[in-house]
Amino acid sequence: MTDKHDTSTVQSGPSTSPAxxxxxxxxxxxxxxxxxxIHEFLGMWPLKPDADLVGLANALSREAPFWGGPGKTFSEATTHLGLIRTARWFVGTSTEFGPTLYFVSQFDSSLEKYFDxxxxxxxxxxxKIWGTCIGCPTGPNATARDIVQYVARGQIKTLVCYDALPSLNLGQIQKMADWYQKTQKFQRAVSAGDGNLEDKVNAFFAELAKPYPFVPSGADIDADVANEQQFTDVPERLGVKKAA
Known part of the structure; x- marks a missing residue:
C-alpha cells in the first residue's frame, strides 16, 4: 500500500504552528x-520492564482523585477541557518494542491545538502515564512540554477512523441535550394542566437562556487488566504464525 491510496478521511497540509x-x-x-x-491521534511507546500499569490505571480512574488537584478525576478534568470526544489506552506487543503502550484519541480541535x-x-x-515508558523525560529537570514532545514523537499513522457525528462538535451536542431536557420539562408542565400557561412559557424561555451545564464525561477502567498478562495466543487463535 502506498501513501496515495484512496481514503474516506481528509489529510490537512503541513503545520505552520511554532509549536x-x-x-x-x-x-x-x-x-x-x-x-x-474531527481530528485524531494514534501513538505507541515502549513500556519499561517494571512499568506500573496499576498506577497508570489509577491515574485515569473515575472513582478516585489520582488526577490533578483535589477532587479532580481524569473524567472531570476532561469534561471541563471540552475537546476530547474519545480516548483509549491499551497494552500490546509490537515488532519494534515488544511490550508497548498504545494511545488513540479523537477531538474537536487541530492536532497542534490538542498538543498545546x-x-x-x-x-x-x-x-503517571507516559512515565511508564522507556525514554520518557522524567526527573526534576523535565517539564510537561518535554513529556508532550515525547508523546508526539510516538505518533503512528491511522489507516481508517470513524465518527458518528462529525457535523456536531461537543459544545453543540451539550447544548442540544440541555435544550431537550428543558423542553421535555416544559411539555410535562403544560400537560399537567394547572397553573398559568403564560408563566410557564416565560419560565421556559428563561431556562433556555441560561448557560447549559457540562454533561459529565465518562471513563471506564478495568483495574484487573493491569494485573493480568495480555493475550499472547492471538496468532494461534487466528491460525497464523507469530512474527519472528
Missing part, C-alpha cells in the same frame, strides 16, 4: 456536512 511538536503527519480528519472537523492543551495536564499527571 510543531515534531509531528510528521497531520493525522486523519473527518469532515462534517458543513465543514466541521496536553501541556495543561501538568508534568505530574503526564508522568
Amino acid at each position: 510543531s511538536w515534531d509531528l510528521r503527519h497531520p493525522g486523519s480528519i473527518m469532515r462534517g456536512a458543513n465543514g466541521e472537523e 492543551d496536553f501541556v495543561l495536564n501538568g508534568k505530574t499527571n503526564l508522568e
